Amino acid sequence: MKKVISFLLVLLFALITFCGCVKNDTPPNTNVNDDLEEKPDKSYLGEDFDKVDNNNIEKVITQANFEIDRNVQEGTDIIPNTVFSDKMMLQRNAVTCIYGRMATDGPIAAEINGKTFYGTSENNEFKIYMEPMEYGGPYVLTLYCTTSKYVIENVLIGEVFLMSGQSNMEWKISNMLNMGDQGLHEEGGMYRPDLEKDPDTYYQFYDENGAMKDTFERLEALKQQTQKSIVRTDHIRFCDTPIRNFDSDLYTETTDEREDANSLWVTANENDFDFSIGYTSAFAYYFALYLWQETGIPVGYVHSSVGGTYVSAWTPNEEYAENRSVFNYTHTEAFRRPNVLYNLYIAPYKDFKFKSVIWYQGEGQPSNYAQSMKVMIESWRSRFNDPNLAFVIVGLPRYGAGDSYYPGMTAQQYQDAEVDTPVMSSNYFPCREQQKLIPTLVSNVAVSVNIDTGDYDETHPSEKQKPAIHTACKFMEVFYKRNDKILSGPVVELIEKDVDGSVTITFSNVGDGLDLRNEGRNFEVAESKNKYTYNVTVELLNEEQIKLSSEDVGEINYIRYGYLNYPRISRIDMSLYVSVYNLAGFPLDQFVWEDTQE
Numbered sequence: 001m002k003k004v005i006s007f008l009l010v011l012l013f014a015l016i017t018f019c020g021c022v023k024n025d026t027p028p029n030t031n032v033n034d035d036l037e038e039k040p041d042k043s044y045l046g047e048d049f050d051k052v053d054n055n056n057i058e059k060v061i062t063q064a065n066f067e068i069d070r071n072v073q074e075g076t077d078i079i080p081n082t083v084f085s086d087k088m089m090l091q092r093n094a095v096t097c098i099y100g101r102m103a104t105d106g107p108i109a110a111e112i113n114g115k116t117f118y119g120t121s122e123n124n125e126f127k128i129y130m131e132p133m134e135y136g137g138p139y140v141l142t143l144y145c146t147t148s149k150y151v152i153e154n155v156l157i158g159e160v161f162l163m164s165g166q167s168n169m170e171w172k173i174s175n176m177l178n179m180g181d182q183g184l185h186e187e188g189g190m191y192r193p194d195l196e197k198d199p200d201t202y203y204q205f206y207d208e209n210g211a212m213k214d215t216f217e218r219l220e221a222l223k224q225q226t227q228k229s230i231v232r233t234d235h236i237r238f239c240d241t242p243i244r245n246f247d248s249d250l251y252t253e254t255t256d257e258r259e260d261a262n263s264l265w266v267t268a269n270e271n272d273f274d275f276s277i278g279y280t281s282a283f284a285y286y287f288a289l290y291l292w293q294e295t296g297i298p299v300g301y302v303h304s305s306v307g308g309t310y311v312s313a314w315t316p317n318e319e320y321a322e323n324r325s326v327f328n329y330t331h332t333e334a335f336r337r338p339n340v341l342y343n344l345y346i347a348p349y350k351d352f353k354f355k356s357v358i359w360y361q362g363e364g365q366p367s368n369y370a371q372s373m374k375v376m377i378e379s380w381r382s383r384f385n386d387p388n389l390a391f392v393i394v395g396l397p398r399y400g401a402g403d404s405y406y407p408g409m410t411a412q413q414y415q416d417a418e419v420d421t422p423v424m425s426s427n428y429f430p431c432r433e434q435q436k437l438i439p440t441l442v443s444n445v446a447v448s449v450n451i452d453t454g455d456y457d458e459t460h461p462s463e464k465q466k467p468a469i470h471t472a473c474k475f476m477e478v479f480y481k482r483n484d485k486i487l488s489g490p491v492v493e494l495i496e497k498d499v500d501g502s503v504t505i506t507f508s509n510v511g512d513g514l515d516l517r518n519e520g521r522n523f524e525v526a527e528s529k530n531k532y533t534y535n536v537t538v539e540l541l542n543e544e545q546i547k548l549s550s551e552d553v554g555e556i557n558y559i560r561y562g563y564l565n566y567p568r569i570s571r572i573d574m575s576l577y578v579s580v581y582n583l584a585g586f587p588l589d590q591f592v593w594e595d596t597q598e
Contacts, residue, residue: 039134045295046480052132053094055386059129060095061118066107068116068144075148077103078126083352084141086153087265089237089300091160091353092135098128099351102145112141112155121145127351133157135297138234156237158298159291162354163284164314164346165361165394167307170243171460173285174278176226222462229286229465230277236268236288237300238280241345250344251334257316257347263302281305283360283394286468294476302352304345306335310365311372313341319379326371329364342379350383356390356479358471363396363459366430370437377442392475393447395589396432397454397461398574429563432590446478449489451562452575452587470586486511486584495559495593502549503556504541507580507588513543515581522577525550526558529594538579546580562590 042049080100090096098110102121109118110128113136119128128143137156142149163169241261268285270276277285281303288299306313310329312320317339320327331337357380362369373393381389432451439445448471455461473487490507497503503525507514520538525548533552541547548556564577580588 042295042297044482044484046476046482049295049480049482050093053388054132055388056095056097056129057131059097059127060131061129062116062131063118064109064116065118065120066109066146068109068111069146070144070149072144072147072149074151077145077148078108078143078150079103080143080150080152081260081263081348081352083239083261083263083265083302083349084152085263085265087155087237087267088152088239089156089158089160089265089298090130090133090141091355092157092297093132094353094355095132096130096353097351098130098141098143100126102126106146109144110141111144113139135159137298156235156298156300158235158300159295159355160353161284161287161299161301162346162349162357163281163287163301163303163305163360164357165305165359166309166363167305168363168460169281169283169303169305169358169360169394170307171282171464172243172279173226173230173282174274175460176282176462176464177223177278226465231289231293232269232277233292234267234269235292235298236285237265237298238268238284238288238303239263239265239301240280240303242304242306243279248334251337251340254340254343257343259348261304261345261348263348265300282464283468283471284358286465287358287472290469290472291475294472301358302349302354304341304349305360306341306345309336309341309361311361311369311376312336312338314346315339315372315376316342316347316379316383319375319382323372323375326368326375328367328372346380347383350380351385353386354384354389356392356475358392358394358475360394362393362431362435363399364427364431366427366434369431369434370441373438374441377438377445388444390475390479391438391442391445392471392478393435393438393445394467394471395435395448395450396428397450397467398577399428399454399459429590432562433592436589446474448474449587449589451590452578452581454574473586486582486586489586490514490580490582490588492588492591492593497556497595498547500549501553501555502547503559504545504547506545507582508544510544510582512583514540514546515583515585516540516546516579517581518576518579520548520579522562522564522579523548524560524563525553525556527553527555529558532558532560557595559591559593561588561592563592 078100079102080098084098084100101124102108103124105121105124107118107120108126108128109116110130112130113133115131117128117130119126135158138154139157141152141155241263244264245262266276266280268277284301284303288301291297292299310331312327312329313336315327315338320338327338335341377391381387435447439447448467450467450470453461453463453466461467476482477487486509488509491509492505493508494506495503516538520536523536523538524532524534525536526532533550535550535552537549539547539549548559550556562578578587
């Protein structure tokens, strides 16, 4: 019965994918080492890399409470949550819980890799806790009761993440291979490339000065880069819940926590590219790919994100009601209602063990965002019964729509134009400032820095590789304590005023030194508050210090870095507007400084 149902689900999702996705050429398979029994020394990855999480260890039962008949037939007496299915992944080095329903109450057992663990069903619900296990596989996980068994095949043990947030987490690989569905704005209209037409004729017709052609050439190069970067491997596995099971009626009907999200695990080596890699979250896939390539450990993720949503929709009702004043952003629209997305796409996994939550959301929420995230994080930890559950917040990229740049403008016209940046774009700097506050309010939280990424025209940047890698590196830095190489950008340690009115900034986390690029762009300085100038000279003094000065300012009392979202150099390459990196290639985060003695 299970096999028939699985086949029908696969067929259904394949049909949905065929009808709704752009077909792409399937990249060739990449040879990978499939021998997970080999456990090389990974100590270079950090002191916490192999740390064992014994949370809930007291619930592990290894003493038999019934005699298992391994010859019993498969049946329907055991109904595990659908997250426990073929091709799944379990979290390594942690107590894991297998849960679901049974037709009748009684004893139940789980057997994997020669080890057996026991539990009991009460009110037709069961939970079995299994002791921490090293990474490896593939294994067979078999559940037994007194009358039947349930077999789950091709199970790996590795690092498992919960990927959540809004549309930038939801953005699929197929979107990237369609150049991110980018558009260029001019006088309220939107131009998109027609690849069937001759490019030179097309671009010349719409854009005599070549600005549009340059942009789409960059996007085409990104498309080719994406195609080449995809790796087919069984060691990356994912479960894309909302995008595979979207049902708008659920948003209006759901008032209670959902028990099961109709999960479906897929490997990154499925024959149908559009059904697997092409259909998954681009950010989540590249995060998993980089982490697997760096560690050799299998990586899996459950992806639960919905575009255009606020923190309140992801917060359980009780915690939302108790902290209503901190949630400035709520909405009566069905999928944005408070707690509805928690009920649908998070609650079904609250007994599932994750290494960390990776959270990509926050565009347009500059007020009270850190406080609302504190409530959400603490509520998830409470509901998951995991008080130390790690969170990595994906720092927002850049977004510049509303700048007065338009196709055909000369560089001088652009420089002279009056900038008119709309509310959402101008919110990005304060949103990122709020994100930086979250680790000061709640423990075990890290924030990645991505101000060298983004798109002028789209809130959905085409490039997902770079922010995914930045975030994977921040995860390893904080939660593995990896210290054999630099994994994040320079950090401002000291700002000193010089007698000539200039300032010297000293940085830590520079590794082999600072890397000053792009003529010091994105620094602003002022003598009087809110009277900033962009005319700043930035000088590299040594491997850890820079000097700021300006002909427009007698004495620098205020500094802003990273405040402007719109790039006055390129519409598509935001890294050209970031000037301070370390030699490891990671950018300095935005910051604001003022002389308190001024």
